[in-house]
Every structure is written in structure tokens, then in C-alpha cells.
Amino acid sequence: MAVLLQAGDIFDFTIDVEEGVVGGASIDAHGTPLTDEVLALAKSSDAVVLGAMGGPKWDGLDYSIRPERALLALRQELGLFANLRPVKLFAPLAQASTLKPEVVAGTDLLVVRELTGGIYFGQPKGVTTEPDGTERGFNTLVYTTPEIERIARVAFDAARRRRGRVTSVDKANVLESTELWRRVVTRVRDEEGYGDVELDHVLVDNCAMQLIRDPRQFDVIVTTNMFGDILSDEAAMLTGSIGMLPSASLGGKVGMYEPVHGSAPDITGQDKANPLATILTVALMLRHSFDQGAAADCIEQAVERVLEAGPPHPGHLRGEGQRGGVQGDGFPVGAT
Amino acid sequence: MAVLLQAGDIFDFTIDVEEGVVGGASIDAHGTPLTDEVLALAKSSDAVVLGAMGGPKWDGLDYSIRPERALLALRQELGLFANLRPVKLFAPLAQASTLKPEVVAGTDLLVVRELTGGIYFGQPKGVTTEPDGTERGFNTLVYTTPEIERIARVAFDAARRRRGRVTSVDKANVLESTELWRRVVTRVRDEEGYGDVELDHVLVDNCAMQLIRDPRQFDVIVTTNMFGDILSDEAAMLTGSIGMLPSASLGGKVGMYEPVHGSAPDITGQDKANPLATILTVALMLRHSFDQGAAADCIEQAVERVLEAGPPHPGHLRGEGQRGGVQGDGFPVGAT
Ligand SMILES: CC(C)[C@H](C(=O)O)[C@@H](O)C(=O)O
Ligand SMILES: CC(C)[C@H](C(=O)O)[C@@H](O)C(=O)O
Numbered sequence: 156m157a158v159l160l161q162a163g164d165i166f167d168f169t170i171d172v173e174e175g176v177v178g179g180a181s182i183d184a185h186g187t188p189l190t191d192e193v194l195a196l197a198k199s200s201d202a203v204v205l206g207a208m209g210g211p212k213w214d215g216l217d218y219s220i221r222p223e224r225a226l227l228a229l230r231q232e233l234g235l236f237a238n239l240r241p242v243k244l245f246a247p248l249a250q251a252s253t254l255k256p257e258v259v260a261g262t263d264l265l266v267v268r269e270l271t272g273g274i275y276f277g278q279p280k281g282v283t284t285e286p287d288g289t290e291r292g293f294n295t296l297v298y299t300t301p302e303i304e305r306i307a308r309v310a311f312d313a314a315r316r317r318r319g320r321v322t323s324v325d326k327a328n329v330l331e332s333t334e335l336w337r338r339v340v341t342r343v344r345d346e347e348g349y350g351d352v353e354l355d356h357v358l359v360d361n362c363a364m365q366l367i368r369d370p371r372q373f374d375v376i377v378t379t380n381m382f383g384d385i386l387s388d389e390a391a392m393l394t395g396s397i398g399m400l401p402s403a404s405l406g407g408k409v410g411m412y413e414p415v416h417g418s419a420p421d422i423t424g425q426d427k428a429n430p431l432a433t434i435l436t437v438a439l440m441l442r443h444s445f446d447q448g449a450a451a452d453c454i455e456q457a458v459e460r461v462l463e464a465g466p467p468h469p470g471h472l473r474g475e476g477q478r479g480g481v482q483g484d485g486f487p488v489g490a491t
Numbered sequence: 492m493a494v495l496l497q498a499g500d501i502f503d504f505t506i507d508v509e510e511g512v513v514g515g516a517s518i519d520a521h522g523t524p525l526t527d528e529v530l531a532l533a534k535s536s537d538a539v540v541l542g543a544m545g546g547p548k549w550d551g552l553d554y555s556i557r558p559e560r561a562l563l564a565l566r567q568e569l570g571l572f573a574n575l576r577p578v579k580l581f582a583p584l585a586q587a588s589t590l591k592p593e594v595v596a597g598t599d600l601l602v603v604r605e606l607t608g609g610i611y612f613g614q615p616k617g618v619t620t621e622p623d624g625t626e627r628g629f630n631t632l633v634y635t636t637p638e639i640e641r642i643a644r645v646a647f648d649a650a651r652r653r654r655g656r657v658t659s660v661d662k663a664n665v666l667e668s669t670e671l672w673r674r675v676v677t678r679v680r681d682e683e684g685y686g687d688v689e690l691d692h693v694l695v696d697n698c699a700m701q702l703i704r705d706p707r708q709f710d711v712i713v714t715t716n717m718f719g720d721i722l723s724d725e726a727a728m729l730t731g732s733i734g735m736l737p738s739a740s741l742g743g744k745v746g747m748y749e750p751v752h753g754s755a756p757d758i759t760g761q762d763k764a765n766p767l768a769t770i771l772t773v774a775l776m777l778r779h780s781f782d783q784g785a786a787a788d789c790i791e792q793a794v795e796r797v798l799e800a801g802p803p804h805p806g807h808l809r810g811e812g813q814r815g816g817v818q819g820d821g822f823p824v825g826a827t
Contacts, residue, residue: 218663218664218667218670221664223664223665227665253590253591253594253703253704253705254589254590254591254703255589255590255591258589274610274632274666275665277629280666280667280668281667282667282668282670282671288636289635289636289637290635290636290671290675291633291634291635291636291671292633292634292635292667292668292669292670292671292672293613293631293632293633293634293667293668294631294632294633294666294667294668295629295630295631295632296610296629296630296631296632297627297628297629297630298627298628298629299625299626299627299628300624300625300626300627301625326717326720327554328554328557328559329559329563329611330610330611330616330630331554331616331617331618331628331629331630332616332618332628332629332630333628334554334618334628335618335626335627335628336628339626359720359721360720360721360723360724361724363699363721363722363724363725363728364724364725364727364728364733366725367589367590367703367725367728367729368589368728369589381662382721384662384695384696385695385696385699385718385721386699387696388696388697388699388700389699389700389702389703389725391700392699392700392703392704393703397700
């Protein structure tokens with residue numbers, strides 16, 4: 156909030172901010188991870204900044220009412236089909252990576268993850284019990300041509316603003332749904348005037364290897380919801396600092412912005428949480444939702460300068476609070 | 492073959508070996524990646540050693556008749572539900588890793604991947620076209636209690652022969668099928684006398700991070716077919732040498748053994764392919780299918796000694812031939 160206000164002062168804009176609780180904090184206050192009021196607030200805003208949500212306190216709850224349900228519901232209700240996760244190594248933090256500096260130095264890639272389709276939301280799903288007591292759990296991975304087309308366009312457009320290369324990741328040699336994915340991504344490139352963008356296709360298992368072998372080979376990676384979940388976290392960890400990475404979820408009227416990390420409940424109250432990912436998240440919001448590119452640049456440069464002056468406690472940068480998944484309670488900032 | 496014969500001489504056993512072609516070589520010879528004859532040969536053997544299969548030559552074919560179909564069919568026909576992928580850093584190769592030596596040194600984990608279920612084989616699947624031309628691709632992720640129970644037992648048994656820890660990997664916070672997975676794995680531990688084995692559960696995205704952050708925290712990782720595909724390749728690459736890693740697929744009457752790497756068609760005919768993973772695969776076969784543990788130990792020690800004397804060309808160790816997936820043509824060795 157301090158950074159947002161300061162940026163507004165310097166660049167002469169005002170953003171009205173309202174706060175609402177979601178996730179763990181909402182469960183405690185209202186018995187549900189996302190209230191209708193907060194959802195309405197989010198929908199009526201221009202942008203939402205989302206804090207990390209969840210933590211050991213709510214781990215015993217049924218999955219259907221856990222903190223992360225709020226996140227999934229917000230993504231779907233706001234139509235945020237495109238999740239952009241830039242993974243950039245800040246030079247002063249090269250040492251924080253568990254990879255050799257000469258391998259990660261200069262890493263600058265963008266994961267474009269499909270966010271409202273695929274196996275996260277596909278129907279049918281559930282667990283059934285057969286007469287003999289055998290349980291059967293199932294989920295459906297499904298993609299349609301329009302869903303693939305629109306995320307492919309986001310990736311190609313992003314590549315044009317970067318180094319002009321898209322790597323589409325699938326498991327086309329096994330999964331028919333991703334065979335369709337590969338075919339449609341190729342068609343969008345060839346038939347919608349993206350001939351200037353270079354496109355290649357990599358299998359997900361190979362991509363998981365290549366990210367470690369040579370992360371600099373990638374510019375834009377576009378992939379499904381599930382593969383994007385895995386690969387973007389893997390890619391984030393290459394930088395040694397998932398406490399540094401912002402993300403943007405776009406596609407609807409309202410954009411949603413989140414740090415990639417969890418809420419690190421293991422360091423609650425110790426006054427050493429690293430706010431840089433959230434600050435960079437605000438920069439992303441200013442750029443994508445409010446057309447304040449200069450303010451965004453300024454914030455990002457300020458972060459770089461802070462890091463050059465000496466990195467924060469390395470424990471924070473490594474995302475040590477992450478084990479066990481999403482943690483802590485969160486709040487959205489509706490900005491209208 | 493030379494190593495197998497030599498080991499038989501020293502340890503006084505004979506293994507009858509028959510060869511058959513699968514994958515690319517079979518497509519060329521018979522128009523199909525797996526003939527009934529070769530399948531029957533595999534079924535009538537005690538063990539199968541499978542070479543890497545596939546390559547650019549067959550990339551244009553429809554996925555339904557590509558080389559890798561042979562692999563999937565063999566796994567299913569032979570009932571090989573448990574894929575064991577040991578990931579061990581050979582000390583002399585620590586430098587080949589892109590991770591810092593102090594992070595990877597001592598890495599010794601085992602990925603136990605479910606191999607005949609999950610989204611690889613779940614029905615329904617396919618691509619349909621709606622009247623307006625929209626295509627819809629879908630696959631089904633499905634697991635039943637017996638499928639989860641048996642792979643959990645394999646993991647717990649393996650952990651007992653190692654350091655006594657199992658990490659089960661799922662996406663229980665999103666996928667109902669893996670919520671069932673988590674519940675059943677826990678029940679097998681608690682109710683089937685595996686109380687001496689330590690069990691924890693990690694989300695797949697977090698696991699992808701933790702493998703890079705600190706691979707030594709893992710002993711046995713047990714997971715679904717799809718997650719196992721991704722995570723085992725990621726884990727393999729940590730060692731910097733996927734050209735070094737063998738794997739065993741067990742569960743039926745016949746065991747199948749494969750190197751993890753592809754067939755690296757980019758170095759065909761250059762006489763510099765690294766045979767060590769295949770040699771280690773033979774060791775695994777001797778141990779698991781022929782109860783020749785002493786011969787297996789001997790082969791593994793011989794490999795270590797070769798590496799101490801000076802590693803092979805680093806290019807091979809890095810699995811450079813992997814990009815684009817499984818490659819080259821392969822052959823199984825039926826051993827009766
Ligand atoms: C909390 C969880 C539902 C979520 C996801 O899987 O999408 C998280 O891992 C993420 O990547 O934002
Ligand atoms: C070739 C392909 C079908 C196979 C798989 O996905 O199982 C391979 O990647 C592997 O891991 O053995």
C-alpha cells in the first residue's frame with residue numbers, strides 16, 4: 156500500500172483501494188473462503204491484488220471449503236484464463252539459486268498458464284463407491300478449440316513484446332486432449348498472422364528437464380493449467396527466490412495479481428517476511444490494468460536497487476515457508 | 492550383452508536371450524510399433540530389456556501408431572504397474588549437474604511411479620467435433636482404491652530397504668482423484684503394518700520446487716503416472732546425467748527394464764553414445780528378476796570405477812539428445 160500511494164504521488168494518479176478478506180481469514184470470519192460480498196467487490200473493481208492464503212490452521216478442513224477454493228472461484232468467476240508468471244533472475248540474487256550461476260544468469264522467461272480450464276475444472280469429477288466398497292476417484296482433462304486459441308494468442312502477443320519465441324508444452328504423445336492443444340496452437344500461429352513468432356513444441360517431461368538443464372533457452376512457455384502449475388513453480392525455484400516473483404491473471408474485465416509464493420506461516424510475527432513479490436505484483440497491476448507503465452518500471456527499478464544494496468535474508472528468498480503448499484491467510488485489494 | 496555374458500561367467504548363471512524389434516524399427520519392418528509375435532515373446536520371458544525407441548523419422552506419423560505406443564502397450568499388457576526410477580548422483584559426476592555440487596552431492600532418491608493407470612489409460616478419452624466445428628479434446632484421470640493400494644505397498648516396501656521415508660505426491664487440493672490417492676496411501680501405511688515407515692504428502696507443484704531446492708530431503712517419492720513422468724525426468728536431470736539412469740517396471744510376471752534416456756538420434760553413427768544407463772538397467776534386471784544381487788552389485792561397482800577413472804564425454808551425460816522426447820529405434824531383449 157505504501158508503494159502504491161507513493162507511486163501515485165510521483166506519477167500523479169489515484170487508485171481507490173478497498174479491502175476484503177478471503178481464504179483462511181474469511182473462513183474464520185464468515186465460515187466460507189469467499190463471501191458473495193467479496194466476490195461482488197472483486198467484480199466491481201478494475202483490478203484485484205490477492206495475498207497468499209491458507210495455512211496449517213485450515214489444513215484439517217474438507218478440500219471443498221479450504222482457503223484455496225477462494226482462489227479457484229475468483230479465477231473462474233472473473234474469467235481469468237491467462238496466468239502470466241514472469242521468471243527473471245535478479246542479478247544480485249544469482250547466488251541464491253541452487254543452480255550454478257553460469258547456468259541461471261540471465262534467465263528471463265514467461266510462463267503463460269491456461270487458468271480456467273483443463274483438469275482443474277473439467278466435468279465429470281468426483282469419487283464414487285462401488286457396491287464392493289472399491290472407491291473410484293476421477294477428474295476430466297478437457298480443452299476446446301476456443302480455449303486453446305485464446306491462450307495461444309496471449310502467448311504469441313507476449314512473445315512479440317519479448318524475444319519472439321513461444322514454446323508450447325503438452326503431452327501430445329499420450330494425451331489426446333493435448334494433441335488437440337498442439338494442433339490448435341500451431342494453427343493459430345500459422346493462420347492468425349503470427350508467422351513472425353517462432354514456435355516449438357516440447358513434451359512436459361522434457362520441459363521439466365530442460366528448465367534445469369538450460370533455462371535460458373526459453374522465452375515464452377505456454378501450457379495447460381496443470382502443467383503450468385508444476386512448471387511455473389519449478390521455473391520460479393530456479394531463481395532461488397520464489398519470494399521475489401509476481402504473477403498476473405488476465406482475460407476478463409478485472410485483472411488479478413498475486414505473488415507466486417505462499418504466506419510462510421512458519422515465520423509469522425518474526426517481522427522478516429519478504430514483501431518484494433507483492434510490491435512487484437503491484438507494479439504488474441499498474442502496467443496491465445491501469446496503463447501506468449512508467450510507474451511500474453520505476454517500482455521494478457527500485458526493487459533492483461534495493462537488491463543491489465544487499466539482498467534480504469536468504470531464507471526468505473528461498474521460499475522456505477512453502478513446503479506443504481499454499482499457506483497463511485490473505486486479503487484482496489479491490490482497486491476501482 | 493557383453494556385460495550380461497561376462498556377469499554370467501563370473502557368477503555362474505546363464506540367461507537365454509532373444510531379440511525382437513519394437514518402436515521405430517518395428518514400424519519400418521512390420522508397419523506397426525509392436526507385433527503380436529514380439530508381445531508374445533515378451534510375455535513368455537522372465538524379463539524384458541527395452542531400448543529407447545522413436546526418432547524424427549517417425550515424428551510425422553499419427554500418434555496412435557508412433558513408436559511410443561509399443562511402450563505403453565507393453566506396460567499395460569505385462570501389468571507393469573510400478574515403475575522404479577532410482578536417481579543417484581555418482582560422485583565423480585557431481586560436476587555434470589547444473590546444480591551446485593553442495594546441493595546435489597549425496598542425492599539418492601527413488602521415484603515410484605504408478606504406470607498402468609491414471610490419465611494415461613483412463614476412459615473416456617478422445618477428440619470430438621461439435622456441429623459448429625468446435626473441437627473438444629478430453630482425457631480421464633482415474634484411480635481406484637486397489638490401484639493406489641498396490642503402488643503404495645511397493646513404495647513402503649522400497650522405503651524399508653532404504654532410509655524408511657515415503658513422500659506421496661498429489662494435487663489433493665484441486666483434484667478429487669488425488670484426494671482419494673492421499674487418503675488411500677495414508678490408510679495403507681496406518682492399517683497394513685507400515686507404521687515404521689515415515690510418510691508425508693506434498694503437492695506436485697511444491698515437489699517440483701523442492702527437488703531443485705534440496706533434492707536430498709527425499710528418499711522414496713510415490714506418485715501418479717502423469718506426475719511421475721514429469722517429476723522423475725526432473726529428478727533425473729538434477730544429476731546432470733540422464734544418460735546414467737536405469738529404471739525397472741514391475742508388478743506382473745515379467746519385469747521390464749529400461750534406461751531413462753531417449754535414443755539420441757542426433758549422435759547416431761558417431762560412436763559416442765553412452766551405454767552406462769543400459770548397463771545399469773541390466774544390473775537392475777539381474778537383481779529384481781533373477782535374484783542375482785551379487786552380480787548386480789558387481790556391475791554397479793564396475794560402473795562407478797569407470798567413472799572414477801574419468802567421466803565419459805559430458806555431452807552424453809547431459810542427455811542432449813533428449814529434446815523433443817523419446818527418440819531412436821529400440822529393441823527388447825527377452826530373457827527366459
Ligand atoms: C492453491 C492452488 C489451487 C493453486 C493452483 O494449483 O493453481 C496454486 O498452486 C497456484 O499455482 O496458484
Ligand atoms: C514415451 C512416453 C509415452 C513415456 C511416458 O510418458 O511414460 C516416457 O516419457 C517415459 O517416461 O517413459
